[in-house]
Amino acid sequence: MPAKYSHTKKRPPSAPKKNGNGVQLKKDHRTPNIHVDRSITQAMSAVSTLERAIARILLIRFENDIARLFSTHLYCVALLHLPTFVMRCISVGGPGWVAANADCDEIKDYFRAAIGMDLRQAGERVATKSVLWSYTALRHFAMSNNVPICSKRGLHSLRLLPHYTSLKAHLDSLQEMPAPGFAKPPHLGPYSEGALALEEACESKYSKTSVHGDWDPEWRQKVRVGYDRIAQTLWRVAREFDVRGYGQVLREKLTTKWCDLREDEEESGVRPGKEREWDGRGSGVYGWGTEEEEDIWEIDLDFVSLEPEECDGHETDPEMTIGEMMEWRYFKAEREKEQGNVAYKRGDYEGAIARYKAAHQIEPEMPHYQLNMAAAYLKVQKWIEAEKACEAALGQHKSVKGHWRRAQARKAQGRIDDAVKDLRAVLRLQPTNPEAITELEALLPPDPIVPAPPTKSRGHTSSSSTGAGSSSSSKSFDPAPLNSRILPRGKQKRPLPFPRTPTDDRKLKIACLPMYIDPKGKKSLMSALKNARTNSDMFPYPSWERYVISKVSD
Incomplete structure (x- = not known):
């Protein structure tokens, strides 16, 4: 069982059947010849198609559930944690520092790290609840169509076969929806409570005395603008992450293992792996899309300890809770990564790749291990492997390193146009990146020589201004360089509603x-x-x- 779901209790193997005299009966392994009976082949194919459609429905709903619930989590972060963050920044940089620097790389890098750490838990926190919700919807669909549901084993997919057309139509509608992303939930209100708490804290701590001298009389406006801008930065950074790159364990289960035919099916036709998922627990959903919807990131996962046989070798403790086990996985991965870094520095790139692979296997939802792997692949000139590692990382987070290293791999393969696309993506994320600008200018074709436009002068047109009698008032034509016209244009920063002060230019470090x-x-x-x-x-x-x-x- 994968480590991500090691807390799920294993179903004990079913006891062998015995006759009335207590003699164990041998299981008849004879199966119908599907090559002879074509109706059986068609039926099995139809059920397989149905179950793959159901699995796809569960997967898309799972992705939307992650996006929706994590957006609720980020709203709580903006409401509860950002006021404290702003307070700590202004205690070092002054009341206007956050407003002036809300979009700086230091803040965005910190947000990226914290969001990435939270998202690695998305699978654990959302998977069970999402499958339950989706099963509830399927259960209601079955009951509305008079499909019988077993009181012990729940809804069997075979009974939904006559309604495949309706389920397929629902799947098509889900697939036509835009990819789920992170955004402030529309049913949740503004951050007025957070802004009020921030103002009260500032007033009690800094309004009378300040480490910077007299407290700025415009501090209230500066603090409010800073809080508003940094909340917007939080959502911009969150949209760099792709929700479809998370929840890998359930994703693999739904796309492959859940639909695979098993040789150990019982005579009843119910697959052992299905009994846990179709067990009839669909009993209502509370607070869907309302203010009462629970923030599952505030729920501790310490509800059960591990069984001794589920412990990961001698290093782990059977009394570890799920939350502790998640942290332990992260530290094991970091240990492997550090060993990989040591090997990388001494030039043992193959050894570094092996260590980075081990780290990724432990924590498959932390993209930086794939990025480290890509860097090592580039050193040994394995361009295709480096590109694949970058693509895996970019499938989770659109990072500067991911696009830069993929650009290097694509450039080495002679795919200049694709490399240019990645370099432009780097500059969209970090417009002042000097390496990307230099590389892009080197890869782009030279600027064409554009002739000066003809000038009009009293009844005739002159194409030159160098001859005698030509119009001296004509302006020289300075065409915009081709590079500057095709580089991605960043959004213009909104001007501050108050004058900038020297303290706003301070450089702060967030560790x-x-x-x-x-x-x-x-x-x-x-x-x-x-x-x-x-x-x-x-x-x-x-x-x-x-x-x-x-x-x-x-």
């Missing part, structure tokens, strides 16, 4: 605090800070609560 895992396997947060300088098991753990903001010395 995520490390987390500690002791070698015996039990997790402990900053309790081991005294060992942080010497212990190799300290790794940055991006979080909305554990970070430090400091001023960069000039």
Whole structure:
């Protein structure tokens, strides 16, 4: 069983059947010859087609559930955590710093790290509930069409076969919908509570005395503008992530394993793997699309401990909760990544690739392991493998490194047009990236020589202004360079509604605090800070609560 769902209890193998005298009966493995009975072949094909359509419905609804529920989570982040973040920034940079720098790379990189860490949990937090919701919808559909539902084993897909046309029409409508993304839920209100809490905190802490001298009389407007702009930055960064790249375990289950025929089917025709998913638990959905909808990221996953046989070797503890197990997986992956970095620095690129692959297998929903793998592939000139690694990472997050390294791989393969597309994508994410600008200018064709336009002068047209008697008032023609016209144009930043001050130009650094895992396997947060300088098991753990903001010395 995959580590992501190791907390799911395994169904014990069914006991062998016995006759009345207690003698074990041998199972008859003889099956009908589908090559002789064509009706059986057609029936099996029809059921397979139906179940693949159902699996596809579950998968698309799962993607939409991740987008919807994670958007609710981000709304809570903006309401609860961003006011504290703004407070910490203005305590170092001044009341107008956030408004002036809300779109800077330092803030966006921190948001990317924290969002990526949260999204790796999307599969665990959404999968079970999403399948339950989708099953509820299918159950209601079955009941409305008088399809019988077993009280013990729930709804069997075979009974939906006469209604395949309707299910296929529903699937087609789902597939025509735009790809799900992250956006502020329309049913949730503005961030007025967060803005009010931020103002009250600023007033109580900085209105009378300030480390910067007299507190700015326009601080209230500056703080409000900063909070509003940084909330918009949060959503812009979130839209860089592709929801379809997450929930890999359930995705694999729905696209392959769930639909595979099994040789160990019972005589009843119910597949053992289906009994857990079609068990009749569809009992209503609370708060769908309303303000009462639960934020499942606030629910602890520590509801069950692991069975001894499910522990990952001697390093883990049987008493670990699911939340601790998720953190342990991350640290194991980071250990592999660090070993890969060591191998990369000493020039052992094949060894680094092996380590990065191991990290990705442990945490398949953290894209930076694939990006590290791509960098190593580029070193050994495996261009196709590097491109595939970048594509896997970009399927989760549209990052600067992903597009840059894929551009290098595509350039090495002679695919200049594709490389140019990636470089433009880099500049859309980071308009001032000097390497991308230099590389793009080198790959683009030279600017054409554009002749000056003819000038009109009193009844005749002159194509030259150098001869005697020509109009000296004609302006020289300076065509825009081709490169500047085809580079992606960034959006113009909105001007500040107040004058900029010298403190707004300060450079701040946002550093995520490390987390500690002791070698015996039990997790402990900053309790081991005294060992942080010497212990190799300290790794940055991006979080909305554990970070430090400091001023960069000039």
